[in-house]
Amino acid sequence: MVVGNKIQFKDKLRLGLAVSIAKSVTLMVRSLNLGAASVLPGAIARRIEPRLLPLLSQQVKNGVILVAGTNGKTTTSLFLRDILERQGFRVAHNSTGANLENGLMTALMESANLVGSLDVDYAILEVDENILPRVLAPIQPKLIVCLNLFRDQLDRYGEVDTISKRWGSAIATLPPETIIVANADDPTICYLGQQLSQQRVTFFGLNEPENYLESIPHAVDSIYCPSCGHALDYKGVYLSHMGEYTCPSCGFTRNQPTIDSSRWPQILIGLYNKYNTLAAATAAMELGIEEATIRDAIPNFQPAFGRAEELNINGKQVRILLSKNPVGTNETIRVVTQSHHKTTLLVLNDRIQDGEDVSWIWDVDTEKLVQRGGTLIVSGDRAYDMALRLRYSDPAPQNTCKLIVQENLQQAINTALEHTPDHETLHILPTYTAMLDVREVLTGRKIR
Incomplete structure (x- = not known):
């Protein structure tokens, strides 16, 4: 008491x-x-x-x-x-x-x-x-x-x-x-x-x-x-x-x-x-x-890991935008499409912390991301689900953007960095556990 x-x-x-x-x-x-x-x-x-x-x-x-x-x-x-x-x-x-x-x-x-x-x-x-x-x-x-x-x-x-x-x-x-x-x-x-x-x-x-x-x-x-x-x-x-x-x-x-x-x-x-x-x-x-x-x-605020966090990886800028549900992902897509940066990595997992039902991706306005063009790389446990969603976002996505599916996260990150020009920022849009995996690959440290 x-x-x-x-x-x-x-x-x-x-x-x-x-x-x-x-x-x-x-x-x-x-x-x-x-x-x-x-x-x-x-x-x-x-x-x-x-x-x-x-x-x-x-x-x-x-x-x-x-x-x-x-x-x-x-x-x-x-x-x-x-x-x-x-x-x-x-x-x-x-x-x-x-x-x-x-x-x-x-x-x-x-x-x-x-x-x-x-x-x-x-x-x-x-x-x-x-x-x-x-x-x-x-x-x-x-x-x-x-x-x-x-x-x-x-x-x-x-x-x-x-x-x-x-x-x-x-x-x-x-x-x-x-x-x-x-x-x-x-x-x-x-x-x-x-x-x-x-x-x-x-x-x-x-x-x-x-x-x-x-x-x-x-x-x-x-x-x-x-x-x-x-x-x-x-x-x-x-x-x-x-x-x-x-x-x-x-x-x-x-x-x-x-x-x-x-x-x-x-x-x-x-x-x-x-x-x-x-x-x-x-x-x-x-x-x-x-x-x-x-x-x-306000000017001195430093974001928590994965929440608009910015990292410098091999001389290139990387911005991680946690995207774990329809509303949040629509907003991170808005951030990406309002920028001039054209390389984006989407990482979709379906583990317990993410929610095992990934049907929510069909409520996301991925059309805006696909139709602006550029390079989209997808990875994660449900990489092909995300790739399918992006395919349905444009009848002919190959005419507007380059879509790359890479199940292995390390290789997906390497591919995304290779496609990111030196003067641009790579945007990574991961679900929660995917964000932890991404940070471990990028920084060599686990967050659990």
């Missing part, structure tokens, strides 16, 4: 035992170069002390911040951490991206001492959208950032509406002092925020009509009113179903964002990273951070 931020003596022994064993496991795994030890220590410690998550999270002095959503969790979390650390705060963070329960516990233990005492001001934990409802009660977060909800790994998670209802029911049980930072441009998230009558809710979103898409893309999930089910009227769409909307039937409409996005620069490239910037900035302001401090952090 925790009283205030202090653990009662009778709980200290078991907690200390769990943490010390977990730290020993971490040391062993890393010493043997078996990975980052971002999940296993939590799994072991949890067996010893099942209350590990509340015992650790309730020691965080200023509270735990949860970042949840389908896309953007890692980048938003990392930027918010940068902001807080610039203010001198000590922050625990699951920086490896291990966002299931064992990963959350491992991250907290990383910042604890051998007896389980945690001396940090904040903990920023990115949380998988499916487990958010399960961790709210034990963590009792100070602030929750609700980024977006898109279709992602339907074989594991189910539909967007199901997840949003579970989120709303769980968040509604939290204390009134809990702060919710919600995406106004996502109808499902915006409606969720509007239904929370007890908690403090603030919104972020874009006010940039010049960035509207020409039409609503194929990969949309929530273009119907979450209140009455009527089709929403969109003034404009930024990406997928996110934009400015109203319901002509019941009057449901988008909340006005707290921050005027047109006045803000963004971290990294891509419109989706403008959302990540605004989410982190809004959260930081809710925590009392000055706007000037937040703005100062």
